[in-house]
Amino acid sequence: MAELTLDAVTKVFQEGDGSEVVAVDDVNIDIGDGEFLVLVGPSGCGKSTTLRMIAGLETISSGEIRLGGSRLNEKQPAERDIAMVFQSYALYPHMTVRQNMSFGLEESTDLDDDTIRETVTDAATTMGIENLLDRKPGELSGGQQQRVALGRAIVRDPEVFLMDEPLSNLDAKLRAGMRTEIQRLQEDLDVTTVYVTHDQTEAMTMGDRIAVLDDGELMQVGSPLELYHRPANQFVAGFIGDPSMNFFDVSHEGGTLVGDGFEYPLSSDVASDLGETTDCVLGVRPEDVSLVESATDAHDFRTTVEVVEPMGNENNVYLSFGDEPSDEEPDQRFVATVGGLRRVERDSTVVARIPEDSVHLFDAATGDALHNRVLEEDVETQATIN
């Protein structure tokens, strides 16, 4: 059994001048056997450090990492039964693909040469690189090197795969292909996997569950849809989703949110979620903002189109409150996503509807979510299953 448990894991780096930097702060995650967990966050959030602590390449300052119930902290990387795929692939340039893949088996097992040969050939066939076995890494393309790096990890049949941004050196098209391939491979092999990325699209599409880190602290762990629809705080809400959620600084005054250039009335249900909090942040996803013919509701606002970004299948429309186009940079700009065939002219005045069902409210001081959007029954059940 290969459940991987991170129990209050903390990493403190000593700086040269004696000061301390907390890179990972009290992170708790339980990763089930065969689960695909994605660690995601901006650069420098501690996600790679966390992965390196699991691998044994960094010492653990405090806390405990357990694999299948046994403590890993003091074990050497080689004793952990963990394989890692690096961003730079880290292939051995002087060895052929076969030697690269055999190296781990030769160093960490007592298998005889024939068995190693056979195992490597099998793994190479799985990765579709059996015709490259006699080449050296320098003669391979980026995508092929990536396959060799994955092959080198799977050939050892480890308890856990660790992947550190393995796709970030590939071009966009290859990346999408490898994304599905890694998912398929992980499902076939059913090996517990921790995957680090800064790309929220990779996180959303690949992970069984996502753990969002910011500044060394764990923000939220959950299924992709949970994080998308029920973010625990403003950071997660803004990080997950592209284009990201619109935020408005507002103050809560007797059932109405007063913002810069607009007022947003709340129903009593939503208002009660806010409680005593007066300084809030209103959040709404771009696809939930719709452009309508005329203002019929208190949640409809007259806005001016600042910029239109046509994406083909949809348009990202940048709006500002008010109906006069001005040369000044607007204080508050927000994005609405509309269908790709709909024509929206720059500088024209449109009515934006922000439905109350789809708004999120956060405490401006702590960032904690006070109210999340209403989900229709079927979406909600799906979110809980995942």
Place this chain on the structure above:
Amino acid sequence: MSQQVATEGTTDETDRETGLLGGYGLRRVVLYAILLAMGVFYLVPIETGVMTAFTDPASYTGRAPFLPPLEPLVANSGEFSIQPWQNAVSGLSQGLLNSMILVIPATVLSGLLGSMAAYGLTNVHWRGQLAIYMLFVAGIFIPYQAVLVPLTQFWYNVVPLRTMFEPVGMALPIIEPYHWKLVALIVTHVAYGLPICTLLFRAHYKKLSDEMLEAARLDGASVTRIYRRIVLPLSIPMFAVVFIYQFTQIWNDLLFALTIVQFGDAAVVTQELVGIGVSQSGTNFPLRMAAALVAALPTLVVYVFFGDKFARGVAA
């Protein structure tokens, strides 16, 4: 401005058309003349040495030393002879052998130890390694003059290598008792060459990918296994650089040899070169020239053999 350039362009073309010695052509002629003069200037001493070495010593005086010995075809040009070469080889043979016994192990050892030290100081992380590395760097700057007396004291008085060596010399037929001096010389050269070798390898090892070495650790390889299977094979170009450098240094060294060997059967080739062809009846220049060329030959051979790897190592 552009018009001016255009006019110049046309002048150049007409020059080339009108005559070889017109502006453009004349510049070339001058350039090649200067290059030729510089080439001659640099090569004449070597050429003179070679020509002299092929001249019979008896007919040496009174000829122009840089002209080929062509008697009796050309009068007074000296008589062709390979006698100086034969004498040089037989005169230097003991020194050549001793130098080989010295230079091969000393070069290989300083390269290997330098590579290991650099690996330990660069790719393996432990407390206090920077301080140790600073000691290595300081070693590069120890002046030779400062160590000459201590070296003699060390090898003749402090370490009784001579007496330790006697039983070995008795037991093994190919080892002579005087070889202890060469062993002392090997150790001295390795110790003195180690800092610079370490520095060269360290520059190379700093560029090795950390992720690659970490991947090897995760693959289960120990620190020594990573060195043997990953780092060592990737250092071959740098070994070529270090081998050429150390070989030349040690082969050409006279100072340590004079200090440690002093005189006797263990004298290396540079020591023998000092005295060859010199006697009370005068200097035998053909023999001296031939001996100098013979003594320089091994370093040339090393350059030819390792040259291409050397170029890759310097570029790496």
